[in-house]
Amino acid sequence: METKRIGIFIRVSTEMQVQDESPEHHEQRARYYVNAKNWQVMEVYKLDAVSGKSVMQHPETKRMIADVKSGHINGLVFSKLARLARNTIELLEFSNIFRASGADLISLAESIDTSTPAGRLFYTVIAAMAEWEREEISSRVAASVPIRAKMGKPLGGQASFGYQWVDKELVINEQEAPVRKLMYELFLKYQRKFSTAKALNDAGYRTxxxxxxxxxxxxxxxxxxxxxxxxxxxxxxSLGDGKAWVIKPESEWVVMPCPPVVSPELWQQVNSLLDIQEKKKSPGPKAVYLLSGFVKCTCGKPMYVYHTSKVYACAKCRHRIAVADLDEIFQVYLKEYLESIEVSSYITETESEIEQKQALLESTRKERARLQRNIDAWIDMRSEQELSKEQFAEKYRPAEERLNQLDKQLPMLEAEIDVYTIQLLSSDTIMQDVHNLYSQWGVMTFEQKRSIVETVVSSITIGKEDIDITLAYIPQTPLNAKKGSHNVMDSYWR
Structure with missing residues (x-):
């Protein structure tokens, strides 16, 4: 199936000064949604300082419409309907253009995705009933900007993970330090950053x-x-817009001693391995067999396909299974697992996941608001000279870093909720897609199958007379996924 080609539409009013409404925020949220749907971003259309009255005539809008009609994009993601059009007539005009070209409109705030049956229904109802007035956002000037300019570029910042500031001293954070140390140990074990991050996440550790x-x-x-x-x-x-950071010349660095979390030898061993991997510009060899890397013996040793034998084998226990046999067993098991998924449990678990995500989103927003109040108070105190420049910097820099972290987290959480909400609206269609996955298996490319394996499989353990397959979760329905294993009795042994 062809990947949907997406354009991201961002209309920026002159009053869009609030961080929560920044164009960067909306673009990031949209990109998270597109990535979650496995679509491809082709274009970003930015209408800077544009009022609702001039949307249709703006050059960026005309470029977008031309791309839709030519087929360059077949979907448009935007933050809310009021950002796309100023009223029902204009909204329906957009709708007619997209419908005629077979393209879809995706509004994140209203959870509308016209690529789904429910999305098309909701779009029609909302467009017919609502008169979307132009949005008015109260703007405020960040009082911290002139103060930061007078202070110059900050030298410090929030303590790195595993540490904390106590009385102006960098000391070990007893809760985070063990996790920081574990990172190095796991990386030496897996020798892959992705696998190490997955192991940390699966164990319940978080940033x-x-x-x-x-x-x-x-x-x-x-x-x-x-x-x-x-x-x-x-x-x-920073290179700007939070997109990239570069290393300054070493002559500008300031290096100070602090309590170590790992030994210099362990740190050097890990970083030497990272140096080698970066020089290779490749994380490792490309998988040749569908299940390679996931197959292990009951003794705990990984099983490899040696030479041209086309057989997974354990060098220690001599357990063996043909590659073709294991591929067939996995395909049958995947079919049984997919067919066991029920719509009712999917809906229940999806609703529960949405509630949890919304609770986390609200908590994150409250934390950001609390930090912003603290920053505003410190700015006022600095303006009244109740805080010295040094005292202000000590408070402001860590708080600003934390604020930036929360600002990056918010659109990600919002995008996750967007995906789950839209999936829930079209649960019947989604579940049909899941149940059809097995029938599509035969026409998929090796790369597509391997991608599903990397997403689904946790491990495959080969014993003398049995096979234990443990799945992590199912693609397209991550909310319905349950970790679980199944013993496949041996009817395929050589």
Missing amino acids: RNGSKFTATSLSRLLRDSSAKGERRANYTK
Whole structure:
């Protein structure tokens, strides 16, 4: 099936000054949604400082419409209907253009995705009943900007994971430090950043702001020399828009001693391995067999396909199974597992997941509001000279870093809720897609099948007379997935 080609539509009013309504926030939220649907972003249309009256005539809108008619994009994601059109007539005009071209409209705030049956119904109802007035957002100027300019570029920041500031001293955080140390040990075991992050997440560990570890965040922490007792400051700078950071010249670094979390030898061993992997520009060899990397023996040793034998074998126990036989067993098991999924349990678990995500989103918003109140209070105190420049910096810098972390987390949480909500509206269609996965298996490419295996499989254990398959979760329905294993009796042994 062809991947949907998506455009992201962002209309920026002159008053869109509030962080929660920033264009960067909306674009990030949209990208998270598109990635979750396995679609592809082709274009981003930004209408800067545009009032609702001029939307249709704006050059970016015309470019977008031309891309829709030519087939360059066949879907448009935007934050809310009021950002796309100023009233029902204009909204329906967009609708007619997209419908005629076989393209879809996806509004995140209203949970409308016209690529789904429920989305098409909701779009029609809402467009027919509502008169969307132009949005008015109260703007405010961040009082911290001129103060930050006078202070210059901050040298410090929030303590890295595993540490905390106590009386202006960087000390070990007893709760986080064991996890920081575990990162290095797991990386030596798996020798892959993605696998290490997955192991941490699966074990229930989270970053300081409650999000999952990623290969990127893990790499940053593994590279951070504070873990071995050398804290660096003023060694990175942002390229803007929070998209990338670069290393400054070493002459500008400030290096100070701090308590170590791991030994210098362990830190060096991990970073030497990272250096080798980055030089290769490849995380590892490409999988040749569908289930390679997931098959292990009951003794705990991984099973490999040696030479041209086409047989998984354990060098220790001599357990063996043909590649073709194991592929067939896995396919049959996947079919049985998919057919066992019920719509009712999917809906119940999806609703529960949405509630949990919404609770986390609300908690994150409250935490951001609390931090912002603190920052505003410190700014007022600094303006009244109740705080010295040094005292203000000590309070402001860690809080600002934390604020930036929460601002990155918010659109991610919102996008997750968007995906789950829209999936719930079309649960029957989604479940049909899941049940059809087995019938589509035969026409999928090796890369598509391998992607599903990497998503679904936790482990496959081969015994003398049995096979134990443990699935992590099912693609397209992550909310319905349950970790579980099934013993497949041996009827395929050679």
